[in-house]
Amino acid sequence: METQFNTLNENELGLNMENFLTDREFEHLNTTIYEDAKTGSKWIAQEIISLIKKRQQENKTVVLGLATGSSPLKVYEELIRAHKEDGLSFENVITFNLDEYYPMLPESVHSYVRFMKENLFDHIDIKEENTHLPDGTLSMEEVPEFCRNYELQIRQAGGIDIQLLGIGRTGHIGFNEPGSGIRSRTRMVTLDQLTRRDAAPSFGGINNVPRRAITMGVGSIMEARKILLMAWGNGKAPIIREAVEGPITESVPTTFLQEHPNVDVILDEAAAEKLTRIDFPWLVRDIVWTDAMIKKAVCHLSISLGKPVLKLTTEDYNEHGLDQLVTIYGPVHDINIKVFNMLQHTITGWPGGKPNADDSQRPERAQPESKRVLVFSPHPDDDVISMGGTIQRLVDQGHEVHIAYQTSGNIAVMDDDARRFAKFTKAFNDRFKISTQESCSLHKEIIGFLDMKETGDIDTPSVRSIKTSIRQEESIAACRYIGIEESRVHFLNLPFYETGRVKKLPLGDNDIQIITDIIQEIQPHQIYAAGDLADPHGTHRVCLDGIFAALNGLKNEESMQNCWVWLYRGAWHEWPINEIEMAVPMSPYQVLRKRKSIFYHESQKDGVVFQGSDSREFWQRAEERNKETAHLYNQLGLAEYEAMEAFVRYHFID
The missing domain is CATH 3.40.50.10320 (LmbE-like)
Structure with missing residues (x-):
């Protein structure tokens, strides 16, 4: 059996693609799956573009709620392309961003103000006064009043027409972490430890990640007329299943979207892989039972029951949604042996192929003997x-x-390691009397930079060379x-x-x-x-x-x-x-x-x-x-x- 990587097709998985896209028995949100993030992002961008053009014809404004992070980047790229190549104007667009770290200077490389400028605003013709983001420079005493005014500004603009959302692995939307209520408004919040860990790489370590943020509340988000939630990649698959198929709960704030009348969840295939219609399609429809699907179903049954494959019974199959498999390919004994052999034939101590051996049931070829x-x-x-x-x-x-x-x-190399390496090199040169004016100058430059380096500073070429x-x-x-x-x-x-x-x-x-x-x-x-x-x-x-x-x-x-x-x-x-x-x-x-x-x-x-x-x-x-x-x-x-x-x-x- 040979499995194609990262593809979903009828021949291999036994899926009727029409059913694949429509069987949503377990899903509480309208969910659409695209081949990849680029395709899904283009669909989202087109929704935004269509509304902008419609409102332009009506001489009206469009109010967008915008997100940051990696998820919306391809959406913003498509909007920029539409502006530069198709002449789309953003002069009638008003934006409100979801959140900002606190405290945070707008010029910081970690600032969402800078993020939005670099990834969207600086490349389109939107009016600066029409862009709104939470202010990370305020004193603690000023934040509550700012938050009230932020909500007021959204209402004065006419409310958000389309709210763009990503989803964190804690299930947060904006920075509404687990525990946030459905009526929560724009406010300061404490960030979950998992959220801070996910942000740690861009901050050069978790100790540099702010512990607080200012965010629109769940209630603020729920007032948008339309919500587009996007997720890309395997890492988001578990939380997407909870958000789309799970019960509504404060422990997963995204589930509150199930109570909104107009939500589209846009996923790539990787982010959708844990949805029931993808992971266990036999539970929602009749399928074509290919070898790959038989193996998947029987392995799942065996592991969930804690029974070896060869001990599975007809009752086990019938009581767990696999009666169709038994009807077509039974008796169960034959199915068990088939799957057991499939599993056994994957095991090899010869990953390069075993010389002078029958390789018909081995994963690798025997020849050439030396590869x-x-x-x-x-x-x-x-x-x-x-x-x-x-x-x-x-x-x-x-x-x-x-x-x-x-x-x-x-x-991925710590500054301290680079500093230690640089000092060792100088000590080595000094000990063996091979120091030169050039090496001394270089050492001084490297150590000087590392001593003065602040969070977010990009390493000099010399420092990067040492780390390399x-x-x-x-x-x-x-x-x-x-x-x-x-x-x-x-x-x-x-x-x-x-x-x-x-x-x-x-x-x-x-x-x-x-x-x-x-x-x-x-x-x-x-x-x-x-x-x-x-x-x-x-x-x-x-x-x-x-x-x-x-x-x-x-x-x-x-x-x-x-x-x-x-x-x-x-x-x-x-x-x-x-x-x-x-x-x-x-x-x-x-x-x-x-x-x-x-x-x-x-x-x-x-x-x-x-x-x-x-x-x-x-x-x-x-x-x-x-x-x-x-x-x-x-x-x-x-x-x-x-x-x-x-x-x-x-x-x-x-």
Whole structure:
């Protein structure tokens, strides 16, 4: 069985696409799913554009409620495009933003005032006096009166016509955190710890994230005539299911939208993956039972009942919505054996293929016996975090393994590490009397900058270079430990990443060409790439898009006809058990070796910059996920292993 990555199609999943888009039995909000964020954002932008044009014909104003963060960026890009290319005017538009950190200076790189200017206002012809944002410079005593006036200004403008919303992983809208009531108004709030952790990377650490914010209340939002809620990516999928299908509760403020008469929820496929009609479609309609869907349904049944696959009974199937499956493919015994074999055939200790073996029931080919393997790692540690055990097996089994680090990862290095590295370099030069005027001047510049650096300042090229060197040397050391010689370690330093900020450039032709060049140079039989799209900072997504673009350009090359692509996860989440197509077991000893290889990345231990919402270190996350995967296989009735790394095959050649 071969599973396509990140696609939903009738042939593979057995979905009738007409039903797929209309079966919403479990959903309390009008929800529309688009292929990707770009397509969904264009639909949202068109809703706004249509209303602006309509009001212009009526000689009336439009009042928009605007959001910040990563979710609306593509919407704003489309609005800017419509202004510059189609001549759309925003002179009749009045805007009110949802929120602002407190305290916050408008010129700060973290300010939503600056965000709106850089991402929308400075690129269109909206009148400055028509833009309204909460003021983060007020004294505490001035805030209540400001909030009352903000509400008054919205009413005087005629009320909000379209309110644009994102959703936080706590379920907040605006900065209305769990506990916010449906009648809450514009006010100062205390930010949830999870919200602050999600914001920590752009602030250079959670200690720099403000603890308060000024936000429109839920009641203020609910008075908008139309609400557009958008969510993109796997990371938003769990909270979207709660918001759309769950009960109305203050613990998930987004659920209050269920009481609004005019709400559209716009999702990409990744953000929609936990909705019942996507995750468990057999519960809402008759479906075409393909092998992939049978495997998914039976695995879910087995795990939810805590029974091995081979022990499932007819009653188990009938009582949990799978009676149609039994009717078509029964008896149950045959279905159980079919799924058990499918699972068993994914397990292999030979990720590069087992030489001189029948490979008809194995995930990888036996030939060529010795393969050239290219492992793409978005950051300089994703390789060992996500598939360190598999890399070790590939090396031990005689394959030619190359590691290509796609980005420098330099913004994830603490300033203190850079300062220590710079001082060590100077001490080294002084000790061996190799100091030069140039190196002394450079050292003075670097230390001087770091001593004066304030939150949000972009590192100088010299500081970024030091941080890049730290991560490169850590990567080389980790590769050396697992037996990969330095000549097979490649640092691509893709240009899109090199902004010195969390916000990156769009993927460009230069990025794709660099990836293409390394593939052509090595001509691999296997490529491994990160499919861990829950990365909240987006670099994994961009890196994967770059690989896909390069593969698409190379798919007709003769050297690529025998190349298989495997996608790994692990840094942020794992593949669902039913989607796994290759599972590589690890012994307790191999788990410890993987842990040690991760430890070589010293700058990413002990409270790193990009910790995310998970307080565990990356080695702990990966290790526990690997053990959980092994536990799930065991729970399904397969052999018990210490841990497992999992992969899904991506087919770039039709």
